[in-house]
Amino acid sequence: MANILIRFTTSPYGSSDAPDGLDFAIGATNYGHQVSLVFEGNGVWQLINQSPQDKGVKNHSKRLKSLTFFDIDACYYCEEDRLNLGIEKDKLSGIATQANKDHIYTLINNSDHVVTF
Amino acid sequence: MEKTPRYWGVFVSMSTYSILVTASPYDHPGSASAIRFCKQIIHSEHTLSQVFFYQQGIYNALSAMVPPNDERNMFNEWKKIHSVSGASLRVCITASEKRGLFSSTDSRQGNIEAPFEQTGLGEFFSALHDSHRLVQF
Numbered sequence: 001m002a003n004i005l006i007r008f009t010t011s012p013y014g015s016s017d018a019p020d021g022l023d024f025a026i027g028a029t030n031y032g033h034q035v036s037l038v039f040e041g042n043g044v045w046q047l048i049n050q051s052p053q054d055k056g057v058k059n060h061s062k063r064l065k066s067l068t069f070f071d072i073d074a075c076y077y078c079e080e081d082r083l084n085l086g087i088e089k090d091k092l093s094g095i096a097t098q099a100n101k102d103h104i105y106t107l108i109n110n111s112d113h114v115v116t117f
Numbered sequence: 118m119e120k121t122p123r124y125w126g127v128f129v130s131m132s133t134y135s136i137l138v139t140a141s142p143y144d145h146p147g148s149a150s151a152i153r154f155c156k157q158i159i160h161s162e163h164t165l166s167q168v169f170f171y172q173q174g175i176y177n178a179l180s181a182m183v184p185p186n187d188e189r190n191m192f193n194e195w196k197k198i199h200s201v202s203g204a205s206l207r208v209c210i211t212a213s214e215k216r217g218l219f220s221s222t223d224s225r226q227g228n229i230e231a232p233f234e235q236t237g238l239g240e241f242f243s244a245l246h247d248s249h250r251l252v253q254f
């Protein structure tokens with residue numbers, strides 16, 4: 001078993017990075033790895049509640065809420081990046097807790113593998 | 118004065134590597150860096166276990182690529198890495214079929230050829246249990 005830290009750094013719907021990252025995270029826990037997530041930079045936008053209207057686009061907010069069923073409970077967002085983007089704290093999904101840069105460096109150092117989407 | 122060897126633990130212990138390629142071959146330096154990194158692993162005491170192609174990285178497995186004669190052919194370079202190291206070249210089946218790449222079956226002619234193999238994330242994560250390091254390009 002490895003501790004895998006997955007960094008989400010892009011907005012939810014501009015590319016397939018966000019859904020691909022989630023597939024990757026769920027795949028990792030399904031095969032016995034321990035997964036933590038961190039939302040950084042534009043990745044913080046993923047934590048805002050959205051409801052995409054286009055057909056064939058999965059609702060990212062709903063998928064994030066389901067992570068706890070896959071034993072992914074360690075979710076963090078970068079507090080400095082939230083402030084830079086001007087996103088209010090109460091707009092963010094409750095699945096992630098705030099972490100400052102130092103905390104994120106510690107998370108990276110304590111992980112066996114780090115993957116960025 | 119005797120010099121203390123730097124990074125002693127890193128160089129002395131042998132590691133098994135898994136490589137994750139998420140960059141497409143010619144649009145981003147990631148694939149070229151991954152190839153260079155894999156060659157270095159092969160020529161060191163370390164072991165290359167698998168290369169997993171995910172997202173746009175799956176285009177590395179496109180056997181139909183024909184770059185100009187004086188430019189590198191990523192498909193052939195990966196093929197060579199496989200023949201020297203025996204490492205598995207795994208292409209994510211969901212990411213590749215979404216983009217129109219698939220293996221040959223009895224009923225259809227595919228565009229992904231051996232030594233590349235289409236697998237799911239499951240095979241990659243199962244093999245990752247035996248790797249010390251995962252490096253993403």
